[in-house]
Amino acid sequence: MTNKELLKITKPLTVLYVEDDEIVAKNMQKILSKFFDTIVYCHNGEEGLEKFLINTIDIIISDINMPILSGISMIKEIKKRDKNIPTILITAHQELNYYENAMELHVDAYIAKPINIEKLIEKIREISINIVSNKTHEIKYDALTNANQKLLDISYKVTSQKDFTKILETILLGAKELSNSDGGTLYLYNEKENTLEFKIATNDTLKIHNNKIDWKPLNIYNKDNSLNQKNVAVVSAIKDQLINIEDVYKSDKFDFSGAKAFDKDKNYKTQSMLVLPMKNKDNQLIGVIQLINKQEDGKTSVFTHEDESLIKAMASLATMIIENNQLVLDLEALLYGLINSVNKALSEKSKYTKQHNDNVAILTNIIATGINKNQTIFPEVHYTDLEMEELRLSAMLHDIGKITTPIHIMDKATKLETIYDRIETIQLRFELAKKDIEIEFLHNTINKETKNKKISELDNDFILIKTLNNGEYFAKDEEYQRIEQIAKNSNFTLLTEDELYNLSTRKGTLTAEDREIINNHVVVSYEMIKELPFPKKFKNVPKIAASHHKTIDGGGYAAKEIKDLELTLKDKILVIADIFEALSSKDRPYKEPNSLSQIFKIFTFLIKDNKIDKNLVQMFFEDGLYIEYAKEHFEASQIVEIKEDIKKFFISN
Numbered sequence: 001m002t003n004k005e006l007l008k009i010t011k012p013l014t015v016l017y018v019e020d021d022e023i024v025a026k027n028m029q030k031i032l033s034k035f036f037d038t039i040v041y042c043h044n045g046e047e048g049l050e051k052f053l054i055n056t057i058d059i060i061i062s063d064i065n066m067p068i069l070s071g072i073s074m075i076k077e078i079k080k081r082d083k084n085i086p087t088i089l090i091t092a093h094q095e096l097n098y099y100e101n102a103m104e105l106h107v108d109a110y111i112a113k114p115i116n117i118e119k120l121i122e123k124i125r126e127i128s129i130n131i132v133s134n135k136t137h138e139i140k141y142d143a144l145t146n147a148n149q150k151l152l153d154i155s156y157k158v159t160s161q162k163d164f165t166k167i168l169e170t171i172l173l174g175a176k177e178l179s180n181s182d183g184g185t186l187y188l189y190n191e192k193e194n195t196l197e198f199k200i201a202t203n204d205t206l207k208i209h210n211n212k213i214d215w216k217p218l219n220i221y222n223k224d225n226s227l228n229q230k231n232v233a234v235v236s237a238i239k240d241q242l243i244n245i246e247d248v249y250k251s252d253k254f255d256f257s258g259a260k261a262f263d264k265d266k267n268y269k270t271q272s273m274l275v276l277p278m279k280n281k282d283n284q285l286i287g288v289i290q291l292i293n294k295q296e297d298g299k300t301s302v303f304t305h306e307d308e309s310l311i312k313a314m315a316s317l318a319t320m321i322i323e324n325n326q327l328v329l330d331l332e333a334l335l336y337g338l339i340n341s342v343n344k345a346l347s348e349k350s351k352y353t354k355q356h357n358d359n360v361a362i363l364t365n366i367i368a369t370g371i372n373k374n375q376t377i378f379p380e381v382h383y384t385d386l387e388m389e390e391l392r393l394s395a396m397l398h399d400i401g402k403i404t405t406p407i408h409i410m411d412k413a414t415k416l417e418t419i420y421d422r423i424e425t426i427q428l429r430f431e432l433a434k435k436d437i438e439i440e441f442l443h444n445t446i447n448k449e450t451k452n453k454k455i456s457e458l459d460n461d462f463i464l465i466k467t468l469n470n471g472e473y474f475a476k477d478e479e480y481q482r483i484e485q486i487a488k489n490s491n492f493t494l495l496t497e498d499e500l501y502n503l504s505t506r507k508g509t510l511t512a513e514d515r516e517i518i519n520n521h522v523v524v525s526y527e528m529i530k531e532l533p534f535p536k537k538f539k540n541v542p543k544i545a546a547s548h549h550k551t552i553d554g555g556g557y558a559a560k561e562i563k564d565l566e567l568t569l570k571d572k573i574l575v576i577a578d579i580f581e582a583l584s585s586k587d588r589p590y591k592e593p594n595s596l597s598q599i600f601k602i603f604t605f606l607i608k609d610n611k612i613d614k615n616l617v618q619m620f621f622e623d624g625l626y627i628e629y630a631k632e633h634f635e636a637s638q639i640v641e642i643k644e645d646i647k648k649f650f651i652s653n
């Protein structure tokens, strides 16, 4: 091999050179710099070990006899972490025990001072060729291939998880498996509180696996606002440093009182520890992985350089996945926040509509959970947690279109109500008419008997109008005919045309035009909901939410885009929940709450008319799903025995 070829090999390598004698060091660095571009120079073994831990070193060249930590002791420590690192020891000592120690440590070369430069170059050549031809690394090679495969397996496992807690669990267990540790902890950074929160802790020996930890979070700052330099996880996080500790009981750099108290309590011995921060590409802290007690041949040993590399790779993967997940969670939180604020605006306008949305969400959940349990009518249907959430969101949003419905129509308590109840105006007209009759009597135009008859007639007519003004009153045909006559009264204007029209409403308080305006809320709901940027998993929410006034015979109300689409079972669940809530609620200004028996009676009519899904109502009834809701939301007077004919209807159907 020519010198040029040798330099091509040696130049990219990094050498750790440790020597306490400044003059020797100066000369050696001159020689070494001809071969290596990067020389990490240290004055003693301790510094050498520190530099080794934070740099990627290819070759070590070290003196033996040095202050603080000798070359032999330093190599001993380093070899625990990387037993195959090429090492050259240089010393003035010729004693046998140094040789013995060096041999035990599998040192590649032992050169005596004064240094024979040719011998040194020869050793550098040998070692460099070995590194390149992978001879030095061939033992590592198999292990690394194995570890890479494991890393790939773990990546696959992590990325195929959907649940965030499971993702964190898989990351920690993966890191533990890769490094063959006995235990570990995963912390996530809480930016708001500036703390590291315990998320998962696991320990094989103690058979601990806890993902619901309530341990106190670790503060990044002390009470006096100084950085917490005592806790190893916090230091690793704030200094962005991998920390590898051989024995926590021998380390005085950090406060391990927590680990020691844990050991005492659990009769355990925390020894080696590897702590690594997880930071994203913008160098923002995501969390910390802490592994304890590396296992080797059934004993606790120190974490190696290979462990560090693998855990670093694992941490990068974990960071990416956690960050993506948090991004999704943040977006979801934004979406829910948006939904809440729309509902808040709606509740400012109409309290019961917000309550209605919430109650429909509760009922939807009761019905969907009932379907999951039911083995007779819906044995094949099982909703996942995501689908349950999809239903909940749909229910929460289904009536948000009412935000545009005029309040006097939405809450029209009587037939004559506009922005106020016109019954009072009509009453005034009747009073004036009665006064006119009194005047006629005083002017002797009519006699007392006629006066009394006319006044009593007016009183009766007003009572009739007042009665008809109630939306829940079922009027007789002759009563409608009578108000038409009142409106035609040529002497007094007692009822306007519009008042007569409103009073002539046969069912409820709403005219056909009012109903049209009210029904439009489902169109607005659809328009509003479809504008929300739902993730793929919730893409059906607009349709489920805005189909709640459709009927199974193809009728009902809905936006053009979904009007002709068939109702799915999820759509039908919301329809039933919506009707049940509307019929049972006790806070509507325009109606009294129905009893259980009345509600199921109405359901039987709707089933007979092919408006709602018979199977769903049947299950809702037979499985007693309504009981849970009624106990919580009904007045005692509403909870009545369901009539026999209704029970028979469901049994025979």
Ligand SMILES: [Fe+2]
Binding pocket: 398, 399, 521, 522, 548, 549
């Ligand atoms: Fe609605």
Ligand SMILES: [Fe+2]
Binding pocket: 356, 360, 398, 399, 548, 578
């Ligand atoms: Fe509704």
